[in-house]
Amino acid sequence: MSGGSVRPATLLAGQNVLHPHSPAEHSITVLWWVMLGGAWIGLTLVAVLLVLGWVRRNRDALPFGGGERAATRLVVGLGIVTPILVLTGLFLWSDIFVIRSTAAPARGSTALTVQVTGHQWFWEIRYPGMKAVTANELHIPVDTRVNVVGTTADVIHSLWVPELNRKIDLIPGRTNSVLLYADRVGTYPGQCAEFCGLQHAHMELLVVAEPRARFEQWLHGESGSARPGTGAEAQRGQQLFLTEGCADCHQIRGTSAQGQVGPDLTHVASRTTLAGATIPNDRTDLTAWLRDPQRAKPGNKMPELPLSSRDIAALVSYLEELK
Numbered sequence: 001m002s003g004g005s006v007r008p009a010t011l012l013a014g015q016n017v018l019h020p021h022s023p024a025e026h027s028i029t030v031l032w033w034v035m036l037g038g039a040w041i042g043l044t045l046v047a048v049l050l051v052l053g054w055v056r057r058n059r060d061a062l063p064f065g066g067g068e069r070a071a072t073r074l075v076v077g078l079g080i081v082t083p084i085l086v087l088t089g090l091f092l093w094s095d096i097f098v099i100r101s102t103a104a105p106a107r108g109s110t111a112l113t114v115q116v117t118g119h120q121w122f123w124e125i126r127y128p129g130m131k132a133v134t135a136n137e138l139h140i141p142v143d144t145r146v147n148v149v150g151t152t153a154d155v156i157h158s159l160w161v162p163e164l165n166r167k168i169d170l171i172p173g174r175t176n177s178v179l180l181y182a183d184r185v186g187t188y189p190g191q192c193a194e195f196c197g198l199q200h201a202h203m204e205l206l207v208v209a210e211p212r213a214r215f216e217q218w219l220h221g222e223s224g225s226a227r228p229g230t231g232a233e234a235q236r237g238q239q240l241f242l243t244e245g246c247a248d249c250h251q252i253r254g255t256s257a258q259g260q261v262g263p264d265l266t267h268v269a270s271r272t273t274l275a276g277a278t279i280p281n282d283r284t285d286l287t288a289w290l291r292d293p294q295r296a297k298p299g300n301k302m303p304e305l306p307l308s309s310r311d312i313a314a315l316v317s318y319l320e321e322l323k
């Protein structure tokens, strides 16, 4: 779309539950393929028997001989014994191997803990022991076991990064954990997987797995306070941010903006996306977002502020400096 309107949510093309990038997701994928293969074998067998039964409907004997006893044996064998054996096998496999490999990490078995809080409709991300607070982009070091502890600030959400592990529900008043481990540097899209209101489908996140040194550098940067706006335009933007209502909902550490309703914006320009990872973080989309926040995500809590185009331009200049 042109004219500064917000682009649709196409950022997360490529979520694929069958492209595992962790041992946990690998075990889920193998189970899935085995179940699909088994289901096809079962379906084919039943279809062949059905066709055979119809073709030979006027004969008394089974195709391979035998009388009524053989027919009973066939029904008991394929209809009762085989399903019991197959289902018991699948149950044991999923219960012993898959559930164990995808389970919440044991205490002390991970190198890093990250706290994720679900909000309508964004993800708040904190690193215990550090001041860093970010939104919708969860950075982790590659080849590292990370304990993600999730809860919610409002309704039930579900955190799901399909290429890394199973889902966990984020439930009011309690915490659930999931192990995130990425075997390759890259960006892994995630999604809220529990209906949580109007913009549930626009509650996305990115897991960014990077080399440890780069991750440490990022975390260090995110933990610092925001730098004041430079240049007249950005300074005016900062002033507007602090006086025109933005600061009531958003925090920018290092300024008097201490709102806790919306995402922390201290280093908003370091993120690649905005609005629950639904629009790119650039001047055009941020301008469109500020002009009409309800257009990209109808129902979200961001109000339309009575700002002139000049004021919005100044705000964008300020925010896009917050690296």
Ligand code: CUA
Binding pocket: 118, 119, 121, 156, 157, 158, 192, 193, 194, 195, 196, 197, 199, 200, 201, 203
């Ligand atoms: Cu949050 Cu669906």
